[in-house]
Amino acid sequence: MSIDRRTFLGVAGLSALAIAGKSSLVVLAQGGQREGATGIQPATRWAMVIDPRKCQKDQGCTDCIAACDKAHNVPHFTDRAHEVKWIWKEPFDNAFPDQESLYTAEAFKSTPILVFCNHCDKPPCVRVCPTKATWKREDGVVMMDWHRCIGCKYCIVACPYGSRSFNFFDPRPRIKELNPDFPTRTIGVVEKCNFCEERLAKGEQPACVVGCPEKALVFGNLEDSKSEVRELLRTRFAIRRKPELGTNPEIYYLV
Amino acid sequence: MFMFEKAVVGGRRYWTWIGALCAIIVVGFLCYVWEHEVGLGITGLSRDLVWGLYIAQFVFFVGVAASAVVVVLPYYLHDWKAFGKIVILGEFLAVSAVTVAGLFILANLGQPMRVFNVILYPSPSSLIFWDLVVLSGYLLLNALITLVALSVERKGVAPPGWIKLVIILSIPWAISIHTVTAFLFSGLPGRSFWLTGLLAPRFLASAFTSGPALLILLTLALRRLAGFDPGREAIRRLSLIISYTMVINVFFLLVELFTVFYSQIPEDMAHFEFLFMGLQGHAPLAALMWISVILAVISMVLLITPRFRQDDKILPVACAMVFLSVWIDKGLGLVVAGFVPTPLGHVISYVPTLPEMAITLAIWAVGVLMITVFYKIALSVGEGLAG
Amino acid sequence: MRDRGIIIAGLIFFIGLITIPVWYNAAAGTLAKGPDLKLPVEEKNCVAPVEYMRTFHMDLLVNWRDQVVRQNIRTFKAFDGKTYTMGLTQTCMKCHTSKADFCDRCHDYAGVKPYCWDCHIDPKLVQRSNV
Numbered sequence: 161m162s163i164d165r166r167t168f169l170g171v172a173g174l175s176a177l178a179i180a181g182k183s184s185l186v187v188l189a190q191g192g193q194r195e196g197a198t199g200i201q202p203a204t205r206w207a208m209v210i211d212p213r214k215c216q217k218d219q220g221c222t223d224c225i226a227a228c229d230k231a232h233n234v235p236h237f238t239d240r241a242h243e244v245k246w247i248w249k250e251p252f253d254n255a256f257p258d259q260e261s262l263y264t265a266e267a268f269k270s271t272p273i274l275v276f277c278n279h280c281d282k283p284p285c286v287r288v289c290p291t292k293a294t295w296k297r298e299d300g301v302v303m304m305d306w307h308r309c310i311g312c313k314y315c316i317v318a319c320p321y322g323s324r325s326f327n328f329f330d331p332r333p334r335i336k337e338l339n340p341d342f343p344t345r346t347i348g349v350v351e352k353c354n355f356c357e358e359r360l361a362k363g364e365q366p367a368c369v370v371g372c373p374e375k376a377l378v379f380g381n382l383e384d385s386k387s388e389v390r391e392l393l394r395t396r397f398a399i400r401r402k403p404e405l406g407t408n409p410e411i412y413y414l415v
Numbered sequence: 416m417f418m419f420e421k422a423v424v425g426g427r428r429y430w431t432w433i434g435a436l437c438a439i440i441v442v443g444f445l446c447y448v449w450e451h452e453v454g455l456g457i458t459g460l461s462r463d464l465v466w467g468l469y470i471a472q473f474v475f476f477v478g479v480a481a482s483a484v485v486v487v488l489p490y491y492l493h494d495w496k497a498f499g500k501i502v503i504l505g506e507f508l509a510v511s512a513v514t515v516a517g518l519f520i521l522a523n524l525g526q527p528m529r530v531f532n533v534i535l536y537p538s539p540s541s542l543i544f545w546d547l548v549v550l551s552g553y554l555l556l557n558a559l560i561t562l563v564a565l566s567v568e569r570k571g572v573a574p575p576g577w578i579k580l581v582i583i584l585s586i587p588w589a590i591s592i593h594t595v596t597a598f599l600f601s602g603l604p605g606r607s608f609w610l611t612g613l614l615a616p617r618f619l620a621s622a623f624t625s626g627p628a629l630l631i632l633l634t635l636a637l638r639r640l641a642g643f644d645p646g647r648e649a650i651r652r653l654s655l656i657i658s659y660t661m662v663i664n665v666f667f668l669l670v671e672l673f674t675v676f677y678s679q680i681p682e683d684m685a686h687f688e689f690l691f692m693g694l695q696g697h698a699p700l701a702a703l704m705w706i707s708v709i710l711a712v713i714s715m716v717l718l719i720t721p722r723f724r725q726d727d728k729i730l731p732v733a734c735a736m737v738f739l740s741v742w743i744d745k746g747l748g749l750v751v752a753g754f755v756p757t758p759l760g761h762v763i764s765y766v767p768t769l770p771e772m773a774i775t776l777a778i779w780a781v782g783v784l785m786i787t788v789f790y791k792i793a794l795s796v797g798e799g800l801a802g
Numbered sequence: 803m804r805d806r807g808i809i810i811a812g813l814i815f816f817i818g819l820i821t822i823p824v825w826y827n828a829a830a831g832t833l834a835k836g837p838d839l840k841l842p843v844e845e846k847n848c849v850a851p852v853e854y855m856r857t858f859h860m861d862l863l864v865n866w867r868d869q870v871v872r873q874n875i876r877t878f879k880a881f882d883g884k885t886y887t888m889g890l891t892q893t894c895m896k897c898h899t900s901k902a903d904f905c906d907r908c909h910d911y912a913g914v915k916p917y918c919w920d921c922h923i924d925p926k927l928v929q930r931s932n933v
């Protein structure tokens with residue numbers, strides 16, 4: 161049987177399309193945002209409750225930031241354009257633009273608000289990542305895979321909170337103290353707070369929580385009705401950042 | 416098969432042009448090597464403004480690529496014979512523009528070597544995945560169409576029946592590439608500047624005015640340089656189309672301005688204020704944006720007046736104004752303004768650095784080189800038949 | 803065949819030229835030896851048999867990477883029943899303490915440049931920088 165070149169190429173091309181098409185259909189069928197989503201409520205949903213007024217007790221304290229930077233080899237860049245930060249302080253009006261007022265309560269006008277990744281329930285950053293280098297884990301942590309990230313920065317564009325940082329330069333030379341228990345990142349990838357998932361795996365609390373001398377940060381499991389976070393949320397009024405966007409952030413700020 | 420032998424025959428002017436383009440490409444490429452080694456920190460981008468000149472140019476050139484449909488649709492679906500000679504030029508422009516757009520994406524990646532992860536780990540929830548799908552498809556469609564068109568012209572045979580289906584497919588596909596590119600921006604809850612249903616229509620309107628304007632300029636240049644005449648009727652109809660689409664483009668901008676400034680929502684107004692007037696002393700784009708507006712108004716007036724539109728000296732000026740106006744608006748303003756103020760309400764500035772501009776220039780030069788080679792081949796095939 | 807002589811002479815010259823690496827090094831006694839690895843002194847067993855590790859340690863590490871990062875599975879049961887925590891710096895380099903004396907030896911010989919250490923820390927770096 162003789163086949164001419166055009167027919168052969170046509171059949172080969174269609175076959176390749178058919179093979180490629182199948183895997184796309186499989187992925188489309190899976191969809192969803194949580195890896196391993198089964199439709200059953202997960203037994204763990206990590207969240208953090210922060211009391212900003214406890215942060216005022218020692219003005220200028222940055223112990224939580226220092227603890228995070230050390231635990232995760234976060235590089236230190238002096239120019240704001242290229243800085244990499246996982247947790248930092250913002251003025252109240254910047255952290256909560258929807259609560260902006262000329263008459264903000266005195267207690268909050270000068271209170272620094274600790275901001276970091278909200279580990280949203282419906283994260284826009286996860287939706288937009290083209291390689292699934294960031295995804296939402298069953299227990300609520302929005303994870304990063306620095307091996308897979310292509311540095312497109314779409315997640316930074318999508319994040320409504322500005323929680324993510326891009327490595328504009330090689331971070332290694334800018335790390336103050338190298339911690340061998342955690343890898344550094346490489347140039348050209350995006351990083352953010354990872355809820356200390358490597359510490360959670362060992363049953364430890366996040367570094368910022370442990371590092372705070374005033375116990376202003378409380379971390380716990382929202383699915384456990386007896387946890388300290390649930391107790392705080394039951395008894396105190398808490399706000400979240402930009403809740404109207406539907407991202408359902410899991411960082412609560414007590415007011 | 417690709418008839419490249421037609422592109423290596425040329426006079427001194429041709430080779431000087433090719434040489435200049437190659438020089439620009441080499442310089443830009445060296446800058447890119449530097450960017451790849453040292454990091455994207457050598458551009459003007461910053462932590463809160465991560466998409467700048469590269470991505471804005473990507474958006475603009477996807478629009479140029481999509482605009483091929485303005486000549487393809489009337490010719491193939493409605494038998495506008497007048498467009499007969501420029502359809503292939505439009506399709507070649509599409510191939511070059513998509514390639515340029517893809518190169519801008521690569522220039523913006525922090526880890527370009529890992530770009531195949533997008534194919535290895537498909538993420539259908541991500542618009543970048545779909546953009547890759549539709550842009551690759553569009554590139555393949557147009558490459559196939561132009562290849563077949565040139566082959567049949569050279570051999571003097573009728574085109575095969577199936578190519579008509581491919582061409583018909585390329586029409587909605589052209590609309591889809593620019594719609595998907597708009598969806599990249601218009602579905603993000605945290606970026607109110609882009610969070611409008613009107614973004615995709617705005618993209619299409621500005622593409623359908625700037626792309627054909629460029630096509631008119633290119634065909635007029637070919638008339639001057641290579642004695643190629645697309646016909647008065649083709650130019651007349653194309654210029655009529657861009658006059659309508661320019662009006663729609665301006666109308667869409669005014670409509671956006673009304674919603675933003677009548678509602679008086681501070682977050683929404685702030686982005687426009689940054690663009691046109693600056694915020695907290697930062698106004699890097701204000702001058703350019705006003706130039707864009709003035710050019711848009713003048714060119715619109717010139718185009719809708721038949722006396723000016725049909726004038727051989729005024730039409731190219733109007734087309735250049737249209738192109739420049741949309742280039743500023745879409746190729747700079749649109750993307751940058753989405754980031755300022757930042758999600759935390761800070762005001763930052765953005766100015767592309769010299770290496771960034773050199774890389775941009777080099778990528779344009781790649782597109783121009785492709786257009787030069789393609790048009791040389793196309794014209795040679797046409798001349799070969801005539802002579 | 804008038805040019806038979808030239809052709810044969812040319813062929814012999816060409817073959818001689820192309821086999822220079824072999825006979826020159828054989829004559830000078832510098833034929834490449836295998837890589838010279840410095841093995842750990844205390845531990846005698848790795849997480850998998852030596853032959854397996856030699857061929858598949860890259861696959862093993864990639865599997866470890868995906869299991870730890872993407873599935874939150876952190877313990878590995880070795881072939882001899884022992885459990886290890888999966889991690890390059892934490893586990894592999896606890897025994898293979900010197901990247902320069904172990905890892906680099908084979909990698910340099912084979913001309914490969916794995917990018918693991920762009921992020922994962924070589925313990926020797928920590929000792930030097932935190933002095």
